[in-house]
Amino acid sequence: MSLVPLQADLLGPDYRVETFSLPPDEEGPVVATLVTLAPEQPNGRAVLHVHGFADYFFHTEYARWWADRGYTFYAIDLRKYGRSLREHQTANYVADLNEYFGEIDLAWWRITQRDGHREVVVSGHSTGGLTVSLWAHERRPAELLxxxxxxxxxxxQGAAWLRSPATRVALDRIGGSRPLQEIPRRISGVYGRTLHRDHGGEWDYDLAWKPLESRPVYVGWLRAVRRGHAQLHAGLDVRCPTLVLSSARSAFGDDLGEDAFTHDIVLDVAQIRRWASSVGRHVTSVAIDGAMHDVVLSRPEARARAYAALDTWLRAWVETPSDEQGDERGQADEGDHRA
Known part of the structure; x- marks a missing residue:
């Protein structure tokens, strides 16, 4: 298997990057960007990672963990995010999460057809986790491991009225007529400060692409997310093994204290655990003590627990010999197995 030589990415010469064009939308030209890290000893498998809202790929430790295991690691910056954001665009905006399927499909072609990977793990964080679940349910590619x-x-997350039928109806109505109406909200920037090394965190990344105060949220975008939630809640049929990682606890507030570094301060982890089994037939949910919202950006002790859980799960359900793996997948297809 040979990989096409590409340009070095901003993360360094070990990371290759390519940008591909997508059909233009009402704002003009659209692109997506694929970043690749090749392993020294490839095992023939690959990972495709999809970031969350107001985010982009800079997770070099996560990529290296997979590469050290033999996986070719790919990460996509979706349209209007990070490396793919253009000046004429409304950052991070889509009116339908299915719009992302276009660039995921093109990345998938590059990974499976051009580069020859026959077994691929798909990884997603936060909104990206919702998006890839919907994509896997819709596409069901044979190479999805x-x-x-x-x-x-x-x-x-938040008050119960935000999840009420009346709110959903209002989102549908306003989202259809005024999709780019901004939803007022107060962002403290605490979560960003727990991450960025210049503000109390450990990580270095571009604050123009991942601002401390997040990004504006528009009615049309939130309508798209809520429609994705509704589809998930009705039950998806993803048939491959699925691991859901989260923090063990959530905490909400504006205090840059210890809780901000050891809890999910963005989402309600009880909701994550509640709906995890709705993804498919074979779901394992693991809560990591001391983890933050982006589990692999947590403090070292929590990260170590997360990687240990990921390693255990991979060995149990994914990296079995091919003949055993086929038997397990067949069993998963025959019944509704949820861990």
Whole structure:
């Protein structure tokens, strides 16, 4: 198997990057970007990672963990995010999560057809976890080996009225007529400060692409997310093994204290666990003590627990010998097995 030589990415010469064009939308030209890290000793498998809202790929430790295991690691910056954001675009906006299927499909072609990977793990964080679950349910590609969902956004956090039928109707009505109407909200920036190394965190990334105060949320975008939630809640049929990682606890507030570094302060982890089994027939949910919203950006002790859980799950359900793996997948297809 040979990989096409590509340009070096901003993450360094080990990371290759390519940008591909997508059909234009009402704002003009659209692109997506695929970043690749090749392993020194490839095992023939690959990972495709999809980021969350107000985010992009900079997770070099996560990529290296997979590459050290022999997987070719791919990460996509979706349209209007990170490397793919253009000046004429409304950052991070789509009116339907299915719009992302276009670039995921093109990345999938590159991974499976051009680069020859026959077994691929799909990884998604937060909104990306919701998106890849919907994509896997819709597409069901033969090469899909497993899903790894890192704090997937499975329901609307906050007061119960935000999840009421009346709110859903209002979103549908306003989202149809005024999709780019901004939803007022107060963002403290605490979560960003727990991450970025210049503000109390450990990680270095571009604050123009992942701002401390997140991004504006528009009615049309939130309508798209809530429609994705409704589809998930009705039950998806993803048949490959799925791992859902989350923090053990949530905490909400504006205090940059210890809880901010050891809890999910973005989503309600009880909702993540509640809806995890709605992804498919074979779901394992693991809560990581001390983890943050992006589990693989947590403090070292919590990250170690997360990687240990991922390693255990991969060995149990994904990296079995091919003949045993086929038997297990067949059993998963025959019944509704949810862990």
């Amino acid at each position: 497993a899903l790894v969902l890192n704090s997937p956004w499975f329901d609307m």
